[in-house]
Structure formats: structure tokens, C-alpha cells
Amino acid sequence: MKILLTGGAGFIGSHLAERLLERGESVVILDDFNSFYDPEIKMKNVQRIREKGEFILCREDLLNSKVIREIFDKHQPEAVIHLAAYAGVRPSLENPGFYCEVNVTGTARLLEICKDHGVGHFVFGSSSSVYGVSSRLPFGEDDPVDQPISPYAATKRAGELLCSVYHQNYSLPVTCLRFFTVYGPRQRPEMAIHKFTRQIQRGQEIEVYHEGRSERDYTYVDDIMQGVLAALDRPSGFNIFNLGNSRTVVLQDLIGLIERALGKEAKIRLLPGQPGDVPVTFADISRAEEALDYSPVTSIEQGVPRFVDWYLKEMEETKS
Numbered sequence: 001m002k003i004l005l006t007g008g009a010g011f012i013g014s015h016l017a018e019r020l021l022e023r024g025e026s027v028v029i030l031d032d033f034n035s036f037y038d039p040e041i042k043m044k045n046v047q048r049i050r051e052k053g054e055f056i057l058c059r060e061d062l063l064n065s066k067v068i069r070e071i072f073d074k075h076q077p078e079a080v081i082h083l084a085a086y087a088g089v090r091p092s093l094e095n096p097g098f099y100c101e102v103n104v105t106g107t108a109r110l111l112e113i114c115k116d117h118g119v120g121h122f123v124f125g126s127s128s129s130v131y132g133v134s135s136r137l138p139f140g141e142d143d144p145v146d147q148p149i150s151p152y153a154a155t156k157r158a159g160e161l162l163c164s165v166y167h168q169n170y171s172l173p174v175t176c177l178r179f180f181t182v183y184g185p186r187q188r189p190e191m192a193i194h195k196f197t198r199q200i201q202r203g204q205e206i207e208v209y210h211e212g213r214s215e216r217d218y219t220y221v222d223d224i225m226q227g228v229l230a231a232l233d234r235p236s237g238f239n240i241f242n243l244g245n246s247r248t249v250v251l252q253d254l255i256g257l258i259e260r261a262l263g264k265e266a267k268i269r270l271l272p273g274q275p276g277d278v279p280v281t282f283a284d285i286s287r288a289e290e291a292l293d294y295s296p297v298t299s300i301e302q303g304v305p306r307f308v309d310w311y312l313k314e315m316e317e318t319k320s
């Protein structure tokens with residue numbers, strides 16, 4: 001199958017591109033290598049993908065509809081996996097307009113092109129952040145999601161709603177996947193596990209919000225891959241699935257796991273919660289279990305040491 005993967009040079013996208021190539025799919029990656037974080041990291045991700053096979057790389061901005069249409073004309077993708085976005089909650093509070101442009105306008109333009117090209121399946125990378133501060137735990141896909149607390153979360157919900165519009169009006173098959181804090185090799189450098197690992201390793205103080213009491217449902221990237229690929233293989237109307245691990249981990253405990261894996265003690269500065277940050281995320285994954293045979297297998301106790309191993313090897317490689 002010919003698949004257009006937006007955001008394929010990023011963290012989740014580069015893992016997915018590898019998996020698609022391993023399955024023998026024909027992959028077109030669209031990514032603008034922007035500087036939200038060091039584009040060199042994205043170049044390195046792309047080199048890793050190349051080790052798995054040939055693919056087409058289009059270094060373009062999603063917002064440039066004219067060029068994106070030309071890419072569709074040329075490559076005629078049968079399915080689109082849309083992961084390109086500005087991610088991250090806190091920076092979205094500083095630059096809400098920009099998040100709307102890329103995550104909302106970009107998604108709307110892409111959906112329009114998919115409709116015109118008769119794409120067979122649109123898979124959208126959404127986020128657990130759409131649940132906001134919900135007292136209902138765990139989060140189920142039918143829970144209300146109309147009170148996001150960050151512009152980022154609002155853009156992800158808007159993306160889902162636009163997907164729904166294109167399904168309702170044009171019968172575009174759509175699957176929205178709500179990812180719950182994904183981690184593993186190549187995780188974005190500003191995300192907590194990566195940032196804390198780097199800072200603890202360097203002996204720097206770490207800033208711990210919510211006094212370390214916040215809870216997250218951390219999902220290992222290989223488990224996410226299983227869910228995304230299963231979703232890709234099952235286009236069926238319009239669906240939303242949670243992809244999480246369905247277990248919450250308290251931030252202090254997460255830091256303890258990183259300390260143990262590094263063999264170093266963290267210097268911790270406890271701070272109150274920050275605007276935009278939810279106190280807890282927790283996925284009910286029963287719908288994905290049933291429809292996608294989704295079954296995450298990596299516990300946080302296994303996943304954090306694997307991440308830290310990867311991080312230390314990367315540091316060694318960079319030095320040599």
C-alpha cells in the first residue's frame with residue numbers, strides 16, 4: 001500500500017516509517033524539519049529509517065497546499081497517516097496562533113486534499129490532552145472533551161472534529177488515535193523523560209511541577225506502533241481510540257526509575273502545577289483492545305531503563 005506519512009522525521013513518525021518499510025509498504029514522508037527542536041535530530045531519524053529501506057522524502061511545509069497537492073498528484077497515496085504537528089502543551093500557551101495554524105489549518109488543508117484524491121483511510125495522531133482536567137478516570141473515548149486547558153489540546157480536538165466533518169460529508173474513512181505520553185528512543189528532547197534523563201546525567205537540577213504528584217499514563221513507543229498499524233489495517237467509518245498503557249505513574253516514581261537506570265541521584269526543585277498541565281492522564285483502552293487487538297506489553301519499569309540505555313549510547317556516539 002502507498003502511504004503518505006506526515007511528520008515522519010519526528011519521534012513517533014520515524015518509528016512508524018521503519019515499521020511500515022519492514023512490512024513492505026511504499027512510504028512517502030512529508031516533513032518540514034522545522035526547528036521546534038534541533039532539525040539535526042530529525043535528519044538522524046531519517047538516516048535510521050533509510051537503514052530499513054527506500055522511501056520518498058518530501059521536505060515541505062504542510063501549510064503549502066499547492067506543493068502538497070503536487071505530491072498527491074505524483075504519488076497517489078492510498079492512506080494518509082497525519083502526525084505532523086506542533087506538539088507540547090506549555091509552548092502552545094506562548095504561541096497559540098501558530099499552533100492553530102499548523103495543527104488546525106494544516107489538518108483542514110490536508111483533509112481537503114485527501115477528499116479530492118479519494119484517499120482510502122486518514123489516520124490522525126490526536127492526544128490524551130483533549131480530556132483536560134477530567135474527574136472521570138480512566139478516560140474513555142465517549143467522555144466529554146469540550147474543556148481543554150491548553151491551546152495544544154484545543155488544536156488536537158479541533159483536528160478530530162475536522163476529521164469528523166470529512167467523514168460525515170464525504171465518507172472519508174477516519175481513525176483518530178489519542179496517544180498517551182509516548183516515550184522510548186528518539187523521544188522529543190523537551191519531553192519529561194528525556195529532559196530529566198539529560199539533566200540528571202549532567203548533574204543539573206530538575207524542575208518538578210505539581211510537587212512531583214502529577215500522574216501520567218506513559219506508553220512505550222513500540223506499543224503505540226502496534227496500535228497505529230492495527231488501526232491503519234482496519235479502516236471503518238469514523239473511530240476514535242485511546243492508545244495508552246492504562247496505568248498511571250506518579251512523577252516522583254518516574255524520577256526514581258530514571259535515577260536507578262542512570263545510577264545517579266536527581267537534584268530536585270519542587271514547583272506548583274503549571275498552566276496547561278493536567279494533574280493526571282489515564283487511558284481506558286478497552287475499545288482499542290476489542291477493535292484493534294491492541295495490547296501494550298512494556299511496563300514503565302522495563303521501558304525507562306531501555307530509554308536510558310538508548311540515551312547513553314547516543315551520548316557516546318555523539319562524543320566519538
Ligand SMILES: NC(=O)c1ccc[n+]([C@@H]2O[C@H](COP(=O)([O-])OP(=O)(O)OC[C@H]3O[C@@H](n4cnc5c(N)ncnc54)[C@H](O)[C@@H]3O)[C@@H](O)[C@H]2O)c1
Nearest residue numbers: 007010011012031032034061062083084085127179181182
Ligand atoms: N509524543 C507524544 O507523547 C504525543 C502524545 C500525544 C500526541 N502526540 C502527537 O503525535 C504526533 C507526533 O508527535 P511526536 O512526539 O513524534 O512529535 P515530533 O515533533 O517529534 O514530530 C512531529 C513532526 O512533524 C513535523 N512538522 C511539524 N509541523 C510541520 C509542518 N507544518 N509541515 C511539515 N511537517 C511538520 C516536525 O518537523 C516533526 O518532525 C503529533 O501530532 C503529536 O501532537 C504525541
